[in-house]
Amino acid sequence: MASRLCLFGLLMFSISMALASDHSPLQDFCVADTKGQVLVNGLACKDPKLAEANDFFFSGLHLPGNTSNAVGSRVTPVTATQLPGLNTLGISLVRIDYAPWGLNPPHTHPRATEILTVIEGSLEVGFVTSNPENRQITKVLQKGDVFVFPVGLIHYQRNVGSGNVVAIAALSSQNPGVITIANAVFGSKPDIASDILVKAFQLDKNVVTDLQSWF
């Protein structure tokens, strides 16, 4: 009985693992054919005989991103788009730069859990659990600290030091996707009808119109 329960547990665990990230590859690799016209779930493979070292290589993550923007942060992605060899492998990497008090605004990755480490500076991080609790879990990280943002949950990071912050994060998808909450809700094209947002956010119509013009 105990072993049957154990087996069931293992099965459920593997199923949840399989659903929590990209599908497993069915071959050693599938370097993305960046010029391919075929539309598949992911990117089509180039002929494996033509694969070379540079297909599995990216250079430039030592370079700071430009944080001169409204939020004071910049994400430099290394996903399957920048590194074709990542196609089908279910993993990617980003560098995030933050100016003093710079913010990586609340967003979610629909396809990935994210594990982040601080290389330089002090970084406040947080995520919010799903309904009905909507509990915020937050912490201030220092150089060398590691934090995880579970798949799909809304999260943010903010530089709380006087210097620049650099963080590196790995994500459990070759193409994690990003939904920045404010941009998606108030900056959609075309706009979501303002009366919908007035009711959803319990805001004055002028505030909604103002937000829509801003994003």
Ligand SMILES: *[C@@H]1O[C@H](CO)[C@@H](O)[C@H](O)[C@H]1NC(C)=O
């Ligand atoms: C950084 O971005 C700002 C705003 O887009 C631009 O004016 C500036 O030239 C950029 N700096 C560098 C070093 O690229």
